[in-house]
Amino acid sequence: MIQPRVLKGFRDFLPDLEARKKSIVRTLEEVFTSFGYLPIDTPVLEYAEILLGKSGGETEKQVYRFTDHGGRDVALRFDLTVPFARFMAQHMAELYLPFRRYHIAKVFRGENTQRGRYREFMQCDFDIVGPDSTSADLEVLLIMQKALASLGMERFTIHLSHRGVLQDFLARLEVSEPVEVLRTVDKIRKIGREKVRETLAQLSDEERAGRILDFIAPGSEPEEALSRMEEGVGADNPHLARLKEIWAVIGELGLARFFTIDPSITRGLDYYTGVVFETFLSDLPDIGSVCSGGRYDNLVGLYSAQSMSGVGASIGLDRLMAAMQELGMLEAIPTMAPEVLVVCMEERFLAHYHGVAAALRARGVRTEVYPQARKLGQQFSYAEKKGIPFALIMGEDEIAAGAMALKDLAARTQRVVRGLEEVVHAVEHRREGVHPS
Amino acid sequence: MIQPRVLKGFRDFLPDLEARKKSIVRTLEEVFTSFGYLPIDTPVLEYAEILLGKSGGETEKQVYRFTDHGGRDVALRFDLTVPFARFMAQHMAELYLPFRRYHIAKVFRGENTQRGRYREFMQCDFDIVGPDSTSADLEVLLIMQKALASLGMERFTIHLSHRGVLQDFLARLEVSEPVEVLRTVDKIRKIGREKVRETLAQLSDEERAGRILDFIAPGSEPEEALSRMEEGVGADNPHLARLKEIWAVIGELGLARFFTIDPSITRGLDYYTGVVFETFLSDLPDIGSVCSGGRYDNLVGLYSAQSMSGVGASIGLDRLMAAMQELGMLEAIPTMAPEVLVVCMEERFLAHYHGVAAALRARGVRTEVYPQARKLGQQFSYAEKKGIPFALIMGEDEIAAGAMALKDLAARTQRVVRGLEEVVHAVEHRREGVHPS
Numbered sequence: 001m002i003q004p005r006v007l008k009g010f011r012d013f014l015p016d017l018e019a020r021k022k023s024i025v026r027t028l029e030e031v032f033t034s035f036g037y038l039p040i041d042t043p044v045l046e047y048a049e050i051l052l053g054k055s056g057g058e059t060e061k062q063v064y065r066f067t068d069h070g071g072r073d074v075a076l077r078f079d080l081t082v083p084f085a086r087f088m089a090q091h092m093a094e095l096y097l098p099f100r101r102y103h104i105a106k107v108f109r110g111e112n113t114q115r116g117r118y119r120e121f122m123q124c125d126f127d128i129v130g131p132d133s134t135s136a137d138l139e140v141l142l143i144m145q146k147a148l149a150s151l152g153m154e155r156f157t158i159h160l161s162h163r164g165v166l167q168d169f170l171a172r173l174e175v176s177e178p179v180e181v182l183r184t185v186d187k188i189r190k191i192g193r194e195k196v197r198e199t200l201a202q203l204s205d206e207e208r209a210g211r212i213l214d215f216i217a218p219g220s221e222p223e224e225a226l227s228r229m230e231e232g233v234g235a236d237n238p239h240l241a242r243l244k245e246i247w248a249v250i251g252e253l254g255l256a257r258f259f260t261i262d263p264s265i266t267r268g269l270d271y272y273t274g275v276v277f278e279t280f281l282s283d284l285p286d287i288g289s290v291c292s293g294g295r296y297d298n299l300v301g302l303y304s305a306q307s308m309s310g311v312g313a314s315i316g317l318d319r320l321m322a323a324m325q326e327l328g329m330l331e332a333i334p335t336m337a338p339e340v341l342v343v344c345m346e347e348r349f350l351a352h353y354h355g356v357a358a359a360l361r362a363r364g365v366r367t368e369v370y371p372q373a374r375k376l377g378q379q380f381s382y383a384e385k386k387g388i389p390f391a392l393i394m395g396e397d398e399i400a401a402g403a404m405a406l407k408d409l410a411a412r413t414q415r416v417v418r419g420l421e422e423v424v425h426a427v428e429h430r431r432e433g434v435h436p437s
Numbered sequence: 438m439i440q441p442r443v444l445k446g447f448r449d450f451l452p453d454l455e456a457r458k459k460s461i462v463r464t465l466e467e468v469f470t471s472f473g474y475l476p477i478d479t480p481v482l483e484y485a486e487i488l489l490g491k492s493g494g495e496t497e498k499q500v501y502r503f504t505d506h507g508g509r510d511v512a513l514r515f516d517l518t519v520p521f522a523r524f525m526a527q528h529m530a531e532l533y534l535p536f537r538r539y540h541i542a543k544v545f546r547g548e549n550t551q552r553g554r555y556r557e558f559m560q561c562d563f564d565i566v567g568p569d570s571t572s573a574d575l576e577v578l579l580i581m582q583k584a585l586a587s588l589g590m591e592r593f594t595i596h597l598s599h600r601g602v603l604q605d606f607l608a609r610l611e612v613s614e615p616v617e618v619l620r621t622v623d624k625i626r627k628i629g630r631e632k633v634r635e636t637l638a639q640l641s642d643e644e645r646a647g648r649i650l651d652f653i654a655p656g657s658e659p660e661e662a663l664s665r666m667e668e669g670v671g672a673d674n675p676h677l678a679r680l681k682e683i684w685a686v687i688g689e690l691g692l693a694r695f696f697t698i699d700p701s702i703t704r705g706l707d708y709y710t711g712v713v714f715e716t717f718l719s720d721l722p723d724i725g726s727v728c729s730g731g732r733y734d735n736l737v738g739l740y741s742a743q744s745m746s747g748v749g750a751s752i753g754l755d756r757l758m759a760a761m762q763e764l765g766m767l768e769a770i771p772t773m774a775p776e777v778l779v780v781c782m783e784e785r786f787l788a789h790y791h792g793v794a795a796a797l798r799a800r801g802v803r804t805e806v807y808p809q810a811r812k813l814g815q816q817f818s819y820a821e822k823k824g825i826p827f828a829l830i831m832g833e834d835e836i837a838a839g840a841m842a843l844k845d846l847a848a849r850t851q852r853v854v855r856g857l858e859e860v861v862h863a864v865e866h867r868r869e870g871v872h873p874s
Binding site for chain 1: 438439440441442443444445447448449450451452453455456458459466470471472473475476477478479480481482483484486487490498501503504505506507509511513523524526527528531532533535537538543545547557565567568570571572573575576579682685686689690737739740741742772773774775778781784787788790791792794795798803804805806807808809819822823825
């Protein structure tokens with residue numbers, strides 16, 4: 001006998017959780033398509049060369065990589081960004097710009113499974129490729145706001161900055177290792193202000209470290225942060241102008257309460273070149289960013305001589321679901337459980353039971369038939385376990401009389417009904433939160 | 438530069454096809470949940486021991502198998518049946534019987550890519566585990582019929598048989614290698630009647646080969662096939678009784694035109710022990726079965742001492758989509774393309790454009806904003822490529838006058854509208870297939 005188990009860092013989704021995951025995905029998809037973003041899909045398995053082309057050592061260590069039957073060096077995708085870059089380079093001729101896509105799919109990383117991290121997890125990316133414009137930057141931020149709001153989130157803040165502003169500031173300071181400085185600043189939430197100061201001092205000196213820390217100081221009002229940035233890079237800085245314009249439009253659209261300007265946001269990856277953003281939940285600050293992204297100006301560089309800019313964001317669906325669970329929001333999402341159980345009194349009435357069930361389904365009621373004659377108590381107990389609110393009972397007497405007994409399993413009440421419309425009515429009442437007695 | 442390409446047998450899904458795939462999946466999910474089937478998910482990667490426990494050499498050769506960073510012998514799932522068996526054995530204590538689940542996910546087989554087969558493809562499985570009852574067998578057949586009908590399929594036939602009937606017939610014939618005979622019969626559609634006769638004669642003798650071929654003869658009326666089976670195994674055969682009962686209820690439910698009794702259906706796998714079925718499209722007989730399955734009585738035997746019976750079916754989504762494409766049915770499925778393009782006349786009106794777009798979305802209209810000021814012709818041409826039917830034009834004059842110009846891109850007409858309700862109205866008319874001039 002083989003012990004039934006899954007690999008460490010992998011997990012099964014039982015019906016309730018999987019149904020809620022699907023409902024969340026569907027809500028996100030509705031938001032994306034409402035903004036003109038359309039879905040794509042790419043293979044789980046790709047040439048390792050394609051997936052690892054640009055990555056450093058850390059990524060490579062985490063990637064599931066092997067040789068296939070044909071001797072090809074292949075790997076499981078570890079994010080949806082690299083496959084998207086490959087996709088854009090490969091299909092350029094079939095597509096058009098601006099190109100808006102979303103992609104919700106599993107990715108794989110053999111990383112440390114501590115702290116609730118999984119080795120198989122869902123990413124949910126959306127990007128607009130084409131113009132390097134304020135409108136495109138803004139749009140991604142609007143989608144982030146709308147996506148979280150659509151899931152019932154209210155207390156979140158999207159932290160916004162522009163990598164170019166900080167880079168220009170570092171150039172003015174004549175910092176010798178700006179890329180390392182950006183990576184260090186990116187860790188401020190993880191390692192804290194003092195650790196960052198130490199590292200920055202090593203990378204440059206105490207004085208510069210202090211000035212950088214002043215520049216990125218969090219917690220101030222957006223306008224104050226923008227003035228501080230202006231002092232640092234000058235009023236004519238084009239990156240700062242972009243950031244200010246985005247901030248102004250967010251205000252005009254009445255959405256300022258969901259956003260802030262936070263110069264400490266840099267995103268560690270060299271990939272980003274323009275606006276950058278992360279999203280934190282007010283009630284769960286320690287869970288980290290649930291939606292992050294930014295603008296990049298060299299999407300397809302590895303695979304094509306063409307230059308292509310874009311802006312996008314990624315929602316960590318597993319982290320978001322963990323947050324929703326902790327906030328008690330997950331249970332409010334419906335599970336698509338059936339609404340009526342047609343009880344099996346005698347198996348000779350099989351056709352009758354399945355006929356009634358089909359008629360209820362045709363009226364939009366999710367209905368299942370208990371698949372064999374068992375004690376009523378056993379069938380009711382099954383319905384309760386599965387969260388089915390109503391049982392429909394048709395024995396010899398009811399069928400002869402053209403009637404049914406409708407049992408409300410939560411209220412433990414039962415009444416005789418004569419037509420399916422009454423059943424549909426009871427189900428619809430319950431959907432609206434009105435439990436008829 | 439790295440050449441952008443995917444592995445042989447793998448493919449990208451561009452927006453139109455992916456949106457249609459999602460729409461098909463959603464339709465199937467609605468059917469499954471309407472019957473009380475709930476979704477589950479399992480990992481793409483599992484212990485090789487778990488996935489390959491019962492499989493023979495053919496499967497093993499096709500499986501993507503490798504050693505992970507932790508030295509574990511792992512593999513990509515090659516179907517959804519084996520992971521389901523592992524899932525049921527592992528989660529028995531958390532679940533209840535009857536357990537109905539569906540699972541729509543990618544599976545991987547490194548097989549020959551000729552004949553339109555992919556190495557990564559989507560399976561769509563649904564099963565009811567628990568009672569070995571007529572009702573459960575019937576239910577799976579009803580779902581198959583409903584699933585295909587919901588996708589707009591009309592001309593299909595679900596071929597139904599019972600493995601136990603053929604097995605009992607072979608026992609009466611005293612055939613020495615019944616398992617091999619079943620496998621041979623299973624190939625009749627691929628290799629033809631004469632090849633089957635040859636192999637059967639080798640496995641037993643000419644006379645028995647003839648009698649088996651008579652028994653499985655296709656093309657007859659269901660009632661005739663049932664009588665022939667009765668002659669072969671006797672009127673009191675319990676397997677035949679099950680098959681007759683199912684056939685009778687299908688008739689009572691008025692669905693006989695979608696089904697037939699076909700004794701040549703055996704399903705090659707030893708796994709099946711009861712009813713078995715395959716589905717053929719009348720207009721594309723050569724494409725093979727688009728939905729197959731059957732009853733099995735030892736689901737979890739590899740992982741548990743418990744015995745568990747079930748019945749289920751699997752839709753090959755890639756094959757089904759290929760069939761729908763060939764039948765011209767794919768293009769009728771909507772792609773979720775945006776309905777209105779807010780044209781960008783001047784970038785200083787950014788907040789206005791995004792505000793109008795947000796208001797349209799709030800009214801249920803999928804709306805995107807062109808992300809930069811470009812020539813009108815270029816923006817219209819983009820809208821046409823993406824299939825966006827309307828463009829909303831707001832320049833300085835329109836904004837000053839509180840108006841908008843609504844352009845119907847297909848009709849090439851343009852008119853001034855004063856409120857968003859007029860835009861919503863035009864979009865809704867178009868959805869209903871009424872193109873206002």
